[in-house]
Structures are given as structure tokens and as C-alpha cells.
Amino acid sequence: MTAIQSDLVWTIVSFVLTLMVFSYLFGDNLVFRFVSALFVGVTSGYFLTILVFQVLLPRLVAPVIAGSMLSLVPLALCGLLLLKLSPRLAKFGNLPMAYLVGTGAAVAIGGAVLGTLFGQVKGALAVFSLIHSTGQGSPALVYIEAGFMLLGTVASLIYFQFGAKHRRSQTPKRGWLTVLFAWIGQFFIAITLGAVFAGVLTTAVTALIERSDFILSAFKLFFHLT
Amino acid sequence: MAEILCPICQRPNDAAAERCWYCQAELGQDESAAPPNNTDWLNELREDSVEPEASASENSTPETDQPEEVPDWLARIRNLEQQERVTNMQQQGQPPQSESSDIPDWLKDIKAGKTDEKKDEIAAPEPPGPPPFAEEPAAEQTPTPAAPSDSDDTQDWLNRLSAWQNPQDGDASQPTTAPAADSQMPVDQAHPADDTISDAEDEPTPADGTAEGVADLPQGWQKLDGDAQETNPSPAAPLRQAPAQGVSQEVVEDLSDTGQTENADTPAEQLRAAMSEAPTTAPEPRPFEETPFAPDDLPDWLASARPGSQPKGSSEPVSEEIDGQTLNGAIPSASLPPWLQALRPPTERVFTELGDNTFQVNPEKGLLAGIDGALQNPGLSGEFRKPVGYGSSLKVSEKQKANANLFAGLVDQILEDQQSPKSKSSANVQVFLRLLTALALIAVIFIGSGMLKDFTIAPVLYPPEVVSMIDAVNAIPEDQPVLLCADFEPAVAGELAWNSRILLEHLLRRNLNLVILSTTPAGSTILQDYLQDLIGRQSSDSLDARLINLGYLPGGSSGLQLLATNLHNALPLTHEFDNAWNSAMLEPVQSLQDFGAIIVFGDKAETSRTWIEQIRPNLAATPLLFVISAQAAPLLQPYYQSGQVNGYLAGLSGSMAYESLFGETSLATSHLASYQASLLFIALLILLGGLIQLARPRNTALKGKSSK
Numbered sequence: 001m002t003a004i005q006s007d008l009v010w011t012i013v014s015f016v017l018t019l020m021v022f023s024y025l026f027g028d029n030l031v032f033r034f035v036s037a038l039f040v041g042v043t044s045g046y047f048l049t050i051l052v053f054q055v056l057l058p059r060l061v062a063p064v065i066a067g068s069m070l071s072l073v074p075l076a077l078c079g080l081l082l083l084k085l086s087p088r089l090a091k092f093g094n095l096p097m098a099y100l101v102g103t104g105a106a107v108a109i110g111g112a113v114l115g116t117l118f119g120q121v122k123g124a125l126a127v128f129s130l131i132h133s134t135g136q137g138s139p140a141l142v143y144i145e146a147g148f149m150l151l152g153t154v155a156s157l158i159y160f161q162f163g164a165k166h167r168r169s170q171t172p173k174r175g176w177l178t179v180l181f182a183w184i185g186q187f188f189i190a191i192t193l194g195a196v197f198a199g200v201l202t203t204a205v206t207a208l209i210e211r212s213d214f215i216l217s218a219f220k221l222f223f224h225l226t
Numbered sequence: 227m228a229e230i231l232c233p234i235c236q237r238p239n240d241a242a243a244e245r246c247w248y249c250q251a252e253l254g255q256d257e258s259a260a261p262p263n264n265t266d267w268l269n270e271l272r273e274d275s276v277e278p279e280a281s282a283s284e285n286s287t288p289e290t291d292q293p294e295e296v297p298d299w300l301a302r303i304r305n306l307e308q309q310e311r312v313t314n315m316q317q318q319g320q321p322p323q324s325e326s327s328d329i330p331d332w333l334k335d336i337k338a339g340k341t342d343e344k345k346d347e348i349a350a351p352e353p354p355g356p357p358p359f360a361e362e363p364a365a366e367q368t369p370t371p372a373a374p375s376d377s378d379d380t381q382d383w384l385n386r387l388s389a390w391q392n393p394q395d396g397d398a399s400q401p402t403t404a405p406a407a408d409s410q411m412p413v414d415q416a417h418p419a420d421d422t423i424s425d426a427e428d429e430p431t432p433a434d435g436t437a438e439g440v441a442d443l444p445q446g447w448q449k450l451d452g453d454a455q456e457t458n459p460s461p462a463a464p465l466r467q468a469p470a471q472g473v474s475q476e477v478v479e480d481l482s483d484t485g486q487t488e489n490a491d492t493p494a495e496q497l498r499a500a501m502s503e504a505p506t507t508a509p510e511p512r513p514f515e516e517t518p519f520a521p522d523d524l525p526d527w528l529a530s531a532r533p534g535s536q537p538k539g540s541s542e543p544v545s546e547e548i549d550g551q552t553l554n555g556a557i558p559s560a561s562l563p564p565w566l567q568a569l570r571p572p573t574e575r576v577f578t579e580l581g582d583n584t585f586q587v588n589p590e591k592g593l594l595a596g597i598d599g600a601l602q603n604p605g606l607s608g609e610f611r612k613p614v615g616y617g618s619s620l621k622v623s624e625k626q627k628a629n630a631n632l633f634a635g636l637v638d639q640i641l642e643d644q645q646s647p648k649s650k651s652s653a654n655v656q657v658f659l660r661l662l663t664a665l666a667l668i669a670v671i672f673i674g675s676g677m678l679k680d681f682t683i684a685p686v687l688y689p690p691e692v693v694s695m696i697d698a699v700n701a702i703p704e705d706q707p708v709l710l711c712a713d714f715e716p717a718v719a720g721e722l723a724w725n726s727r728i729l730l731e732h733l734l735r736r737n738l739n740l741v742i743l744s745t746t747p748a749g750s751t752i753l754q755d756y757l758q759d760l761i762g763r764q765s766s767d768s769l770d771a772r773l774i775n776l777g778y779l780p781g782g783s784s785g786l787q788l789l790a791t792n793l794h795n796a797l798p799l800t801h802e803f804d805n806a807w808n809s810a811m812l813e814p815v816q817s818l819q820d821f822g823a824i825i826v827f828g829d830k831a832e833t834s835r836t837w838i839e840q841i842r843p844n845l846a847a848t849p850l851l852f853v854i855s856a857q858a859a860p861l862l863q864p865y866y867q868s869g870q871v872n873g874y875l876a877g878l879s880g881s882m883a884y885e886s887l888f889g890e891t892s893l894a895t896s897h898l899a900s901y902q903a904s905l906l907f908i909a910l911l912i913l914l915g916g917l918i919q920l921a922r923p924r925n926t927a928l929k930g931k932s933s934k
Contacts, residue, residue, distance in 0.1 A: 022664075025657075025660055025661045025664045026657060026661065027653075027657055043716065043748070046747060046748060047747040047748070050747035050748075050777075050778050051747065051778075051780075053803075054777045054778045054799075054801070055778065055780050058798065058799050058803065059798075103784055104782070104783065104784060107783045107784050107787050107840070108783055111783065111787075111836065111839030111840050112839060114839070114843060115835075115838055115839025115840070115842060115843065115870070116835065116838075116839055119838075119842075119865070119868050119869075119870050120864060120865075120868055122868060123864065123865075123867055123868025123869060123870075124868075126868070126869070127867075192860060195860040196857060196860050196861070198856075199855070199856040199857035199858065199859050199860060199876075199877065200856075200857040201908065202856035202857070202877050202878070202879075202905070203718065203721055203855050203856045203857045203877065205901065205904050205905060205908065206720075206721040206724065206725075206856065206877065206878050206901070207718070207720050207721050208667070208668075208671065208904070209671055209897055209900050209901060209904065210720040210721065210723070210724055211720065212668055212671045212672065212900075213675070213897065213900075216672065216675075
């Protein structure tokens, strides 16, 4: 089979599958369920193949075959992790799980602190630097913009602060300053969420345009062929 | 079937029974099946009442002076006993006692109510004395024949009875006729729950034989018997009447009085004479031997019982001296069997409106006068009320009701939506609207790509992140490879393909070496397909010489950490299982800093942030660039502004800006019209929907109100 013929076949397959996905406009139906199951199955199979050939064999089996004794440790841990499938022997899989959870938490926390927290604090302060804002207007405008950004940052963080002082015979309430900043912060959060929603909508529209263009191209291809 | 007579109420019980069915008194083992002429009961009573003989004699006088009401059951019992005694005497051939003018009236009354069937059971002439404690008249009591050994005891009893009766001869004779007229007392009204009373009514009329025997009785006896025939066929009535005449109380006292032996002969002789002369017209088949006529054997409460005057009930044709209401109040509680008593609902007034002296022994009045520890009738006549009904409904508070109604409303709403025909029609309408909207949007896309190209608005201002990115790509050294990292799902492959196309074209035009890796299993394959598609369109050069696919990097953030710290160990092999770092392209690369640029293709802000957190610290001057989906752009902006990201392309708009800067038109620019038209259409739909929602009342509020 030539490349053109294979492309034609896969184009037809893609066209049919695209129409089957579009059938969801009529509601949940058997065709949509079939194509969803098909995608899940193909993806799972592909993933399994990738995992076996690009993870297990080269990283686990090959070193053991090569004689690396250190590779026995991850092999043993993988075996213990598989015992999680058995209710009676699940407790033996706690060791590799603990190692995975521990390392994952350490990496995540370290990255969040060093990458996000420190970086964002530095960035929030760097806005006030006139050096970095060269060419962006007057210093006052720079400070106003920086202050506005700082206010939004702080207010958004305070919005999620729900600690309140306990008082006798009174319902716990936040301080008036906290309430004020929270009220301001909710506007920034609302704008951010709106922007995220707009981005999601844009993504969906882009995908629709891409699929529509594909359908149109497929029609042109089929008509040209016929 | 053999029966046992209860010593208290004198009712027949089953031979095997241990307790009386009616009054729950213990039936002694010595009480065998009572033959008709059994007088053992009398002997037992005499044995039991040895002690209270003295006290009974003391109380006889005051009791005699105070005629009190006698309950109906007591009167019936006395009447029956008298009848039985007479019957037995006749059967034994004993001449009736000569009737003298001194025959007490109570004897006459008893005679009126006796029956013929009990003649055989009467062993010895005994003074008629209805047992005060017996509920059932003597009609049911089978007459027991008097044993020869009991004759002396009987005479003693009779003597004591006459001694007790003497002070009341004048009083007893007066109301003789009155009760006869009023003897038609419906038993049911007096004792509706007492089966024995109804049984008393069902007693057969005296036989003729007994009538003849009664005819031989003294005049007093005849008179009593005649009254019984005239007024009340029930033998219980005359006997019941007798206590009302103030006679039965005296009889009881006499029964319990063991000291009155002085006049024993006199009343006995009188009784014999009366019984021998008085004809029996309607003898009662009641044996008197069963009744406890021995005064010395009677308990105190029985000996001290006095018939008292009772107020007449409106519907009870009782004698004037009988207080029907009092009896109604007293008798049911005393005479009802326990099982029946338990069925009665409790009344508050019974326990709340009792007098102070209710539970004190009052020796002066009451049927149980003189009895220690006996509870007196608190006089609840007319004070009975319907018991307080607690109801069987579930007690629910208002708050619980409100919550229950709210829950019911929610459930009803759900059910209506599922079952109502409107839900089906509304579902069809929703499908139609959804389909219409989709077709309209697709039509706008098609129309926009064809007819609206002249109406597009090209972006004039370029985002700074796009400018920074193109600058960074232009600054990549040609001898350094560029690392392309795929970290997206296949679902957004179409959008990223359009977004990244111009960038990949830029990289290929610069003839840069490209290294691909992916943190998702399918990312590297998709990215390679992008490049292959571009290569195929651009030139006929193969991509193998300029592209190395390192494959899949597992571990998520840990894998990135390993990639940042130890590049060779993180990805030792290529996608084709070749040694990646021995190639000419990657030989000089020892760490991430040796790459010319690192471009991450992502669809989520979280994964992009992970790359920044793990990779950025290990990149010195190597630019970190992103090609992301439009949905992640707002969350990646702070990292660009903080300097952690050197530049990024977000969505089709970013790609269009890059194309404008690059000077090439690609997919983004060619579909600008469709893109802008579709966005405008969606914006109009959102605005229209919002206006309609503001104008129309909220359905949820209506449903909530209707449910309430």
C-alpha cells in the first residue's frame, strides 16, 4: 500500500470517527459511546506498549540482565508494589508506596517553595524596580501598576484565609481588615477565573475550527477522488 | 366436671385451678370438687376466723346500729345461700322451723329468692346470710349437702345470727315490700362486666319440688319466696335487696361474731320453724352450705360489712337504700377480675381527685368498714372521665416538619423531571437547541473562512511574551540542539498543532537540531508527527538527521527532577532503543544547560508550573519557552512576568502574532476569519442568554416556593 493510499484510509477513518464524536449533539448515544471506548482502548494499548518498551525493559530488566545488583532494589520494590493487588498481602506494598509518596512530596514541595513561592515573591517585588521597568512609562505609573499588582496578589491570598478569632458568646468572625482585603481579592479572583474560562472557550473553538477544517478538507479530497 | 368453689366469691372454678378465675383468690388444696352438699368451706372459714371472733363481736354492735349499703353481689350471694340452705333442709326431711313472729325480715327476703334445686345441698338449717364478699349470687353456687358433723357448727352460726339479728327486727321488717317492688334490677347495669351477675340471671327458676319445700317454710320464708317470684326471677335480686334493708350487715357481723352464743338456740329454732312452715314457691338452687355463714370464720372485712344506703341511679331500679353510683364506682374496681381490670384505661381523676382520707381506713362507713388496710371507695361516682388519649400519631416538631417538607419537595421535583411528560418534551427541545447552536457555529466557521476574510481584524499589537519568544528562538545557537518537550494530552493535539506550527517552521528554517522527549506516553509521537508533516511539506529532506526522539520520561515531577540533575540517566536510550548520548548531536550535551533552548508544549498550567519549578533552577542562561493552550495562558503569565519563563505562545492568537512577527502566514492567519467570527458568535450567544436569564424569573425560585 502506498503512502497516498494509507493516508486516504486513515483520512477516511479519521473522518468517520470525527462524525461519530459529533453525534453527541444528539445526546448520549451508542455511536458516541463506541468511539469513546475505542479511543480509550487504543490509548491504553499504546500506553502499555510505551511503558513496557520504554520504561520496564530498558530501565528495569536490562540493567538486571546486565548484572547490575543495584537494579534489584527497584525490581524488588516493584514486586512489593504489585502485592497491593492482594488484600491480604497489601501491607507489603506499603514500603514502595511510602517511598513514592515521600519522594513525590519532597520534589513537589521543594519545587513549589523554590520555584513558585520564591520566584513569585521576587517577581512581585521586582515590579517596583525602576530598572526592570525601563521604557514602560513614568515611575509613578510603574509604582501604581506594581502596587495594583501587589494589592491584587495580597488580596487574593487573603481571600482564602478563613481563620477567625474565637470570642465567647459570639460567632467567630474575621477581622475587619481581613474582610476588606478578602472583598477586594474576590474581584481579582473573579477576573482570573473569567480569563481562564475565556481561554478554555478559545481552546474549544480552536479545536472545533480545526476539526471543521479537517472535515471540509476530507470532503474536498473525497470529491476530488470521485 | 368437678368444680371448686371459691371461698371468697363462691363461684365455681375448675378443679385444677389454683386461683379463682373471678377474684383470683387462692383455691386451697383441700378444696376438692365441691359436691352439692359440701360444707367444708364453712369449716375452713371457721378455722380462719378464730382470731377475729373477738373483734367481730366487738364490732357487731356498732355495725348493727349502722345499716349500710350492701353491694348487689353480696345480696345475691346471701340470697342464694339462703335458698340453698332451705333446699337442703327440705331434702333432708328436716321440718322447717316454726315460723314465729320473730322471724327476721332478712330471712323472709332470703326465702323469697331461694330455689328448689338446692334443697338437697342444704345439710342443716342455717340462717340465711348472704356472703358479703361474694359477687355472684348464690344461684351459681352448687349447694353442698351439710355434713352431719356440721350441724353443731351450723346451729352456732344460727344462734349468733339471731343474736345479731335481734336488734334489727324492727328495721328489717319495714323495707320488705320496697325491695320487692324494686327488685327488678337489671343486673347488667349494676355489673356490666361481671359475668357472674349475668350468670345469676340465667339461673333456672326453682323447680316445683323446691317450691313445695318452700311452702313448708315458715311464714317469713314464704313471704320471701313470694317476693322473689313476683318481682325478680333471679334469685339474686331478693338477696341483693336484703342487705339494703340493713339486714345483711348484721348477718355478716353475726357470722363473724363468735361470742354470740347466748341466743343460739332461739334463732335456730325460729329458723327451723320458719323453714318448716313456709312453703317454697320458688326455691333457689343455691346451696347455703357454701356460703361462709359462720360469723367466727369470716374475715374482718366481711364481718364488718354493712349494707348502706346507696343513691339511686337514674337507670337502675334498685332500692332507695342502695347507692347505685357508689356501687358502680366501687364494685367494678373490686369485683372485676384482674385481667379485666387491666383493660380499663387509667383515669387521671381517679388518682387526682381522691379525698384526703381516701386511703385511710374508715371503720365507720364503707363496705369494707372495719377492715384494716383496706382501701376505701373514694366516692368516684360521676367522676369518671374518658382517659387521656396519647394518640398513635407521630410527634414531630415544626422544624422537623419543615425539613421533611423540603426534602419531599426536592424528591418530588426530581421525580417530576424524570416522569412528567414535560421533561421529555423539554429534553427534545434542549437537543434541538443544542443541535441548532452547533450547526450555526459550524456554519459561521465555514462562512467565516470563505466569505468573512475581508472583515477580519488583524492584531496590531504583539504580546510581549510572543516577542520575547521569537527573540529567544532567533538567538539560539545553531550548534546547540533544541529540546522539545511534549507534555500534553492527545485531546489538545489539534490546537497545539496549529499553535506550534509557525514555531516549528521557524526552527526548521534555522536548521536547528531537535531533540524530542515527552512526559506523556503519546506526546513524543505526536510531536514527531508534527515535525514530519512540516518536513514533508517544506522539503524533501528527511528528518532523521536532525531529530532525535528520546521517548517517554516517566515519573512526573520526579522524572523532571532527575532530568534536571542527571540528564543521561533520565533518558539513556532513544525511542528506538539506541544509545542517545553517543550520537554526534547529543555528544556535547551533558546537561540541560547545553541545549540552545527548551521549548515545552503543554496544555495545562499545572504541568507547565512543574516544568518551571523543576527545570528553571538548573537552567542558567538557557531560555525556557512554552507553547501552551489558551486555557493555561492566564496562569502562566505571572511566571513570564517574574522572569522564570522567557516567552510563550498561547492559543491561536499568540500563533497569529508570531506569524505576523515572523512574516509568514500559516494556519492561524488563514483561519483568522473563522476564529474571530466564531468568537463573536459565541460572545453574542452568551450575551443573549444572559439577557434572557435576567428578564425571565428564575425557575429554581419558583419551584422552591411551590414545594413549600
